[in-house]
Amino acid sequence: xxxxxxxxxxxxxxxxxSIVPGNSVGRFLKSxxxxxxxxSTWYFPNDPRNAxxxxxxxxxxxxxxxxxxxxxSDHSSPFPHMLPLQSQFESQVSKLGIRNDSPxxxxxxxDVYSSCRTSWMFEVFGHDLExxxxxxxxxxxxxxxxxxxxxxxxxxxSEYRATFDKSKVILFEELKELVLSDKIGKDYSVVDAxxxxxxxxxxxxxRPGFLSFLCVALE
Numbered sequence: 001x002x003x004x005x006x007x008x009x010x011x012x013x014x015x016x017x018s019i020v021p022g023n024s025v026g027r028f029l030k031s032x033x034x035x036x037x038x039x040s041t042w043y044f045p046n047d048p049r050n051a052x053x054x055x056x057x058x059x060x061x062x063x064x065x066x067x068x069x070x071x072x073s074d075h076s077s078p079f080p081h082m083l084p085l086q087s088q089f090e091s092q093v094s095k096l097g098i099r100n101d102s103p104x105x106x107x108x109x110x111d112v113y114s115s116c117r118t119s120w121m122f123e124v125f126g127h128d129l130e131x132x133x134x135x136x137x138x139x140x141x142x143x144x145x146x147x148x149x150x151x152x153x154x155x156x157x158s159e160y161r162a163t164f165d166k167s168k169v170i171l172f173e174e175l176k177e178l179v180l181s182d183k184i185g186k187d188y189s190v191v192d193a194x195x196x197x198x199x200x201x202x203x204x205x206x207r208p209g210f211l212s213f214l215c216v217a218l219e
Contacts, residue, residue, distance in 0.1 A: 017119070018133045020105060022140030028105070028133075029061065029143070035133075036098050036155070037064040040118035041108040042081075054109060056149050060141060065096040065153040067106075069117050081117075086164045089125050093162075097155025100127070107135035126163030 020028045029035055037060045041051040055066045072092045073081040084092075098104070104122065108115040112134070119132050135141065178184055197203035 018130075019136050020133050022135060022137045023142050025060065025105070025135060025141050026143040032103055035103040035105050036096075037061050038067050038098075038104055038106045038115075038118065039064050039108070040067040040069060040106055040115045041110060042069050042114035042117075043110060051109070052152070055152075058144060058146050059149075060105075060107065060135075060138070060144055062145050062147055062149075063154060065098065065155060067096065067118050068152075069114055069121075072121070083121065083124065083169065086125065086162050089121070090160050090162050093160040094158050096153045097158050098160055099158045100161060101131070103131040103133070105133045105135055107138045107141075109138050112137065120168075124165055124168045126165060 029037070039051075039055050039059055041054065043049050043051055052066060052068070055064070069081045072084055072089065074084050074088075104119075104127070106115045106119050106122075108118075115134055119134055122132055123129060175190075178188055184190055192199050195203070
């Protein structure tokens with residue numbers, strides 16, 4: 001049996017994540033040949049690295065696709081990488097060649113945060129949770145390829161159809177109403193997922209003039 005770590009929340013119907021250790025990814029892909037590997041690396045603007053340039057030079061496999069959370073986002077919003085409309089998600093995922101029944105192995109080269117964002121987006125738009133897997137670290141992977149490519153995907157286009165799950169998204173106005181109605185701490189908990197220094201205001205905002213926070217409201 002492959003050493004896939006599975007983390008379960010106790011609440012019925014909660015999300016289930018399957019984590020594939022880097023030193024077992026070769027065996028995982030051999031056992032699951034239809035898996036689409038997804039490089040979802042994203043760097044903050046102050047980081048000089050270029051995620052797509054890295055992808056074209058070095059990837060997990062020759063069939064890995066590049067999923068850009070900034071590109072697959074609502075460009076009409078004044079805020080970066082906001083959740084796209086269903087039609088936009090369908091169109092861009094279809095161009096990558098991902099199908100509704102595709103098992104996905106999602107990873108990033110950073111600190112395993114943009115890959116979590118990508119997996120959540122697929123969850124929100126109805127991809128089967130049993131088919132979403134996260135690679136725990138790209139650096140520790142037992143396979144990779146340096147074959148050069150110049151596009152985000154080598155797969156033929158598909159016809160991906162999404163189903164938006166509103167229960168997994170909360171609008172700012174909705175969160176504000178929960179705060180004003182004194183439901184936070186009673187009916188809901190809010191978890192800020194930023195790093196400690198950013199949460200405490202000890203670290204400068206990476207994007208000057210942009211007030212950011214990342215939270216999850218739990219019922």
